[in-house]
Amino acid sequence: MSDEYLLDTPVVHEFVHDVRAAIAAAPSAAAACDAIRPRFGALLADPDWLPERFQQPNPDSGMGGGIGQWLLFRGADRELTLFALVVPAGAATPIHDHLAWGLVGLYRGSQDEEIYDDRVDLKEQRALAPGDFYALLPPRDDIHRVRTTSPEQSVSIHLLTNDTGCVWRHSYDEHTHQAEPFRSGYVNVPCD
Numbered sequence: 001m002s003d004e005y006l007l008d009t010p011v012v013h014e015f016v017h018d019v020r021a022a023i024a025a026a027p028s029a030a031a032a033c034d035a036i037r038p039r040f041g042a043l044l045a046d047p048d049w050l051p052e053r054f055q056q057p058n059p060d061s062g063m064g065g066g067i068g069q070w071l072l073f074r075g076a077d078r079e080l081t082l083f084a085l086v087v088p089a090g091a092a093t094p095i096h097d098h099l100a101w102g103l104v105g106l107y108r109g110s111q112d113e114e115i116y117d118d119r120v121d122l123k124e125q126r127a128l129a130p131g132d133f134y135a136l137l138p139p140r141d142d143i144h145r146v147r148t149t150s151p152e153q154s155v156s157i158h159l160l161t162n163d164t165g166c167v168w169r170h171s172y173d174e175h176t177h178q179a180e181p182f183r184s185g186y187v188n189v190p191c192d
């Protein structure tokens, strides 16, 4: 397998190059996230790099609610992915985990994020505006749900160190607190 650039532009190539260099030079995942922060913030602040076709909901969503997960880049050994998550107005993701570290930030629209502890009890709630982003360093704060609060869809950008759309992870029932196997898929690329 080789690197896959679903969005094959100089901006994405340069971003991935810089991210890989930062990861290679960093002594830990947390240090890598810190090193990538300025680059990730610049991507969120750039209004021009993400075509409209990657900012559309998906009526056939495997996640429900018309949510679209658009793959933009995937590394040959599936150790790194960049994707856009589109959540329509009023829709929410299931409560889910990611099982990989990386950075997640809001590009367009607004969201409420609910973070759950490992017993799937609500721990924290926060509002996200465009440009807001955070490092995801599991197991800390790996279980969450996001809901779009803007009148238009929200678009968040995820840089994660696994093939998030295709790995089996977990969704959680908010009432029973039970985990279920969960694979979100991508709109534009099948999983093997």
Ligand SMILES: [Fe+2]
Binding pocket: 096, 097, 098, 144
């Ligand atoms: Fe998530």
